[in-house]
Amino acid sequence: RCKALDPSRKTVSVGHYSSGYSKGGFMQIPDVIGYNLYPGWYGGQPPQIASAIKKFHSMDPNKPFILSEWGAGCDQRLHSETPRRQDFTEEWQCYYIEEYLNAFETLDFLAGVNYWNYADFGSANRGNSIPHVNQKGLVNFRREKKDSFYLVKSRWSDEPVVHIAGQSWTTRCGDAKKPFRVYSNCDSVELSCNGVSLGTQNKTRKHEFS
Numbered sequence: 073r074c075k076a077l078d079p080s081r082k083t084v085s086v087g088h089y090s091s092g093y094s095k096g097g098f099m100q101i102p103d104v105i106g107y108n109l110y111p112g113w114y115g116g117q118p119p120q121i122a123s124a125i126k127k128f129h130s131m132d133p134n135k136p137f138i139l140s141e142w143g144a145g146c147d148q149r150l151h152s153e154t155p156r157r158q159d160f161t162e163e164w165q166c167y168y169i170e171e172y173l174n175a176f177e178t179l180d181f182l183a184g185v186n187y188w189n190y191a192d193f194g195s196a197n198r199g200n201s202i203p204h205v206n207q208k209g210l211v212n213f214r215r216e217k218k219d220s221f222y223l224v225k226s227r228w229s230d231e232p233v234v235h236i237a238g239q240s241w242t243t244r245c246g247d248a249k250k251p252f253r254v255y256s257n258c259d260s261v262e263l264s265c266n267g268v269s270l271g272t273q274n275k276t277r278k279h280e281f282s
Contacts, residue, residue, distance in 0.1 A: 106140030
């Protein structure tokens, strides 16, 4: 019916964590197939995303495959040096996104990805750290940029990016020595305090909590 109405456009069908879409023959109909997959948020851990994508792609290997939804919630008031799944810290959201971006680079067949969502948005039935708001955005409800915004920009933009993460974490305790995370697409960055260099760090894609 879609092709009869407009043969110039591609058709897309999206599934969610179930092999039933493929076994039922639904995924043979559209031109492009997508799956909404969230390991590391609604269950599991972020590094499992590569195997999840491979699993569903293998059911219909001749169809262009997109990851149609993926994301993790974040509240800029919440932080942790040992973040956990669904704790809504900026640190977990960034760890989650880093693991997914790393995985995408290893999957040559992946036709595209769609982060959910660019901005926090109203969601009546949600009761998370901010009631009635889906907080998976790269920017918050007021369109203020989260650390994750700069993370994605540093990986997907040619415009120079240097961003020190954790700037909304203004009150801290414990050991005075804290790790700094910097999102940048430069080959190396130098950190200085009051005009004194604290050293230069080369680019790495390893995320550590210490």
